[in-house]
Amino acid sequence: MLELHAPRRSVYSGAVGSRRLNITLDEAQAAKLSRLAARVHVNEGTLARSLLSTAIDNADPDPASVVAVLDGIDGAWERAQLGNRQAEAGETIFLDDL
DSSP states (O other): OOOSSOOOSOSOSSOOOOOOOOOOOOHHHHHHHHHHHHHHTOOHHHHHHHHHHHHHHHOOOOHHHHHHHHHTSTTHHHHHHHHHHHHHTTOOOOGGGO
């Protein structure tokens, strides 16, 4: 008997890379995500992944646009400066040591 649609475990021949990110939302954003997920009857994590994927796909890779996005993050400059001071003071951990 000829099988037209043989079941497959994977549609990719090689390993497909993925990376897990843990993202912390403030209380208002978490509540909004929860309401949206309930409205469309999906898991919050599924909706969050979809929203983040869409945002990344639509992001402009132009350096000026990236700088504008970074400038819009509250406290980003201060945290970057703190990181520089900590690095200069030797208050860092090598990635290999983590």
